Amino acid sequence: MSRLTVLYFASLRDAAGVAEEIVETEAADLAGLYQALRARHGFALPRERLRVAVDGAFACWGDAPRAGSEVAFIPPVSGG
Amino acid sequence: MSRLTVLYFASLRDAAGVAEEIVETEAADLAGLYQALRARHGFALPRERLRVAVDGAFACWGDAPRAGSEVAFIPPVSGG
Amino acid sequence: MDAARRFRLSAEPIEIAPLHARLRHPAAGACATFEGWVRDHHDGRAVRGLRYEAYAALAEAEGERIVAAAIARFGLKAALCVHRTGELAVGDLAVWVGVASAHRAAAFEACRAIIDEIKRDVPIWKHERYAEGDAGWLHPDEGEG
């Protein structure tokens, strides 16, 4: 069981209703973490359209969730 | 015999020693006019590297010199 | 803007003059800039204004990486980028990119590469408000935008 912080942006934040939350997870990897949170919050975006970042750097979906880390799911960007 | 004004720019003006002059020419075309003026002033640039303009618009070397017109020989440009 | 930083987010209107001044270099013969302005329409819909939100820590790291990589790749004398966050109206400056290089080919290519990569990789999201009163986040499919 890992306890970590998850950040939500843009449409994910609107759907979650919060910009961040503390999560306890038993997921084996970040893909599993997103799957669980998508089910809980009803996120419309499938994982294939997102990127994931840990502690302010892009990470891989196969990485294991680290206790105490800050995980962000990055919806398709639209700056510029 | 046509009497016209010739304008010189950049290295052609330096070589001619004047920015413009009145010329009387019997040349059949503007190419012949340049040939005569090149011989007179010792221009280094061959005609193949120049363009020619008449009355403020690009013209053709085969055009006949028109009395009263303003002819300019355009050395390779270097603006920008 | 911190003299060592070449990308930043700005919650305030972007002032171009001091950015432009930082590009000056005696060996630079070419300066290319790009500005993204808020348009009055998008995908056929009338736009009233928008809001940009960023994941600031990652956006600033990615932006800095992109600008630094362009400087190295194109041999630039200088390059800078600033991106707005917060509320913007039609006509407002959303993003500014400026580069200086010895010759113009590199200046154009680098400026284009920087804005393309900013739009592709920097975690910033646009929330558009439409004339009809509704609003929404833009999450373009790959290749869009």
Add this chain to the structure above:
Amino acid sequence: MDAARRFRLSAEPIEIAPLHARLRHPAAGACATFEGWVRDHHDGRAVRGLRYEAYAALAEAEGERIVAAAIARFGLKAALCVHRTGELAVGDLAVWVGVASAHRAAAFEACRAIIDEIKRDVPIWKHERYAEGDAGWLHPDEGEG
């Protein structure tokens, strides 16, 4: 600058702000600019300064033609160009091109096309002064510059 003219020669330093203001358009999402600056070197020689001379009547007609053609070809919202004449020092602005369009691809391509054609077709000549004390007109071979 006369509001109807989109190219002009300037014997005085070019002021960017009023030119930039003329590019604004509510349907424009992209603005690209190009500036040519006097470099401190050319072909390996140290440059102290330079002078631009133009055949004004033909230069203004050709410049106007080039900018108008780019507006039509790229569907621009606006485009302007000003080129200096007279004496310039290292770092001075020699030429400014600015374009506004709905999207960035057209803005970059049009801005590049305008400066390329200005350099190729507009009768303006550069007289460089070198650190060694000599000076000369630049009459580049085709493909140079």
